[in-house]
Amino acid sequence: MILNAFLKSAGHSSSEELYDLIKRDDPSIGQATIYRTMKLLVDAGLARSVDFGDGIVRYEQKLGHEHHDHLICEQCGIHVEVVDSVIEELQEDLAKRHGFRLYRHKMVLYGLCAECSSE
């Protein structure tokens, strides 16, 4: 049921948001179960957690959903998924230059989207 709600939800949902959704179908569900299940989905490789820096863990689908970074508008909150393969390579190089073996990275770009810029 939780998996279903998660898969149906487009974008990046928090456990809290999913809880509100699922409660509509089954008011008896507890939020601890949502938190637990989302962690399980991450372990199972179905979900990936993302950190936008606001203290809330959001989840996005992982299946057929390649790695990407995020571009967020600080005004309206809209977010775009982006990837730049050159940046990815340079990150590898950068880490290697410092003797690090790179496991993963987090990159979030904050700015103003076209809409909000023109206002």
Place this chain on the structure above:
Amino acid sequence: MILNAFLKSAGHSSSEELYDLIKRDDPSIGQATIYRTMKLLVDAGLARSVDFGDGIVRYEQKLGHEHHDHLICEQCGIHVEVVDSVIEELQEDLAKRHGFRLYRHKMVLYGLCAECSSE
């Protein structure tokens, strides 16, 4: 007093860490004051807050301390400040390509440092 402790502290200190330091000189100080003051220092342009993704806000000096990103060893926790001007440019391009005006970004690379790799 807080500013002093912050300036003396090398690297990235949390309010909590600064509190422990300052308490030694003045046990009467309250931690709320540290939290408040660190925010003031950020507003005043003396400090910059950094988010390593562990739920703790750390502060670094801003004066004469250019923008940079972070490379963190997931084993021993050591962190290195890095900059790659090409990456920075590409981030600008990337944002522009999506119609965004870029204000700032956050990039944290997680991996294993040379030390920890060789163990």
Place this chain on the structure above:
DNA sequence: ATAGAAAATGATAGTCATTATCAATCGATT
């Protein structure tokens, strides 16, 4: 089927970093 073990659930209390509140103190200005 069925008893007994193991896992999952919901309710709720607890964490932990941070923030709000509020009375007391400090400080500048008259």
Place this chain on the structure above:
DNA sequence: AATCGATTGATAATGACTATCATTTTCTAT
């Protein structure tokens, strides 16, 4: 010195999340 606003420290509150624990629910072996 009196006044009024800003700052402080102590403490309660917040909010996202986690731990606990008694109670189902779900296996699994018989």
